[in-house]
Amino acid sequence: MAGHSKWANIKHKKEKEDIKKGKVFTKLVREITIAARDGGGDPAANIRLRLFVDKAKAANMPSDNITRAIKKGTGEIAGNAYESITYEGYGPHGVAIMVEALTDNKNRTASEVRHAFGKGGGSLGGDGSVSWMFVRRGVVSLHATTKTEDELLELFLDHNIDSIDTDETQVRIVGEPSELYAIKATADKAGLKVDTVQLEWIPTTFASVSDEADAEKVYNFLNALDELDDVQHVFANIA
Numbered sequence: 001m002a003g004h005s006k007w008a009n010i011k012h013k014k015e016k017e018d019i020k021k022g023k024v025f026t027k028l029v030r031e032i033t034i035a036a037r038d039g040g041g042d043p044a045a046n047i048r049l050r051l052f053v054d055k056a057k058a059a060n061m062p063s064d065n066i067t068r069a070i071k072k073g074t075g076e077i078a079g080n081a082y083e084s085i086t087y088e089g090y091g092p093h094g095v096a097i098m099v100e101a102l103t104d105n106k107n108r109t110a111s112e113v114r115h116a117f118g119k120g121g122g123s124l125g126g127d128g129s130v131s132w133m134f135v136r137r138g139v140v141s142l143h144a145t146t147k148t149e150d151e152l153l154e155l156f157l158d159h160n161i162d163s164i165d166t167d168e169t170q171v172r173i174v175g176e177p178s179e180l181y182a183i184k185a186t187a188d189k190a191g192l193k194v195d196t197v198q199l200e201w202i203p204t205t206f207a208s209v210s211d212e213a214d215a216e217k218v219y220n221f222l223n224a225l226d227e228l229d230d231v232q233h234v235f236a237n238i239a
Helices: 006-021 025-039 047-058 063-074 106-119 149-155 177-189 212-226
Strands: 083-090 096-103 123-125 134-143 161-166 170-175 194-203 231-236
Touching (some): 006 231, 025 047, 025 231, 047 063, 047 177, 047 194, 083 106, 096 106, 096 194, 170 177, 194 231
Antiparallel strands (some): 083 096, 083 123, 134 194, 161 170
16 A cells, blocks of 8 residues: 655645635646647547636636636747646655656756755756656545544545545545546535645655654655655655
């Protein structure tokens, strides 16, 4: 079963705060544009596009913004040509990092990411340097519930689930990417409130950072990466 990173919890809470501040709109527009470019502009036939359209709606993005982003992706209206780039490397104390970016200027983004790694005490690696410690999975995040973990496992028994992690604020259900919307449908039917439905890099090998000061340094480093304009998602294997 896939493990669970504390950074995932922190990132989830941070995303909710960013939604309140409207900081996610630019990143979501890029995600929607790329998804529409790669898989077409129909969310019903393009699961990746559907993920980001749903996320944009949850963030209260105006429908006109969503429509424009889709049309930019399909070429119906002019827009920036974004590229998807994934960076791999190590942060402070040997924490493995996966960084997903969308950019219209690869040199700018590479320079910013490299600078953030160097300033934070990390080091960029080549393709495959840390990705072997992660697996690509679908993650459905729910509001905290009174259901026990055993009850949740029974509820989602028919789906290809890797793990269910619960705490006082949320439930994270990790499974095969193809199961994302089936898991969401089951959650909706059971009356559970769905926060997010997305694809993530889930760590299978963890770096343990037990000292509080060291852990704070790692989280500050991850936050600095996450704040970069071109960076969409940051995944880490800190236990």
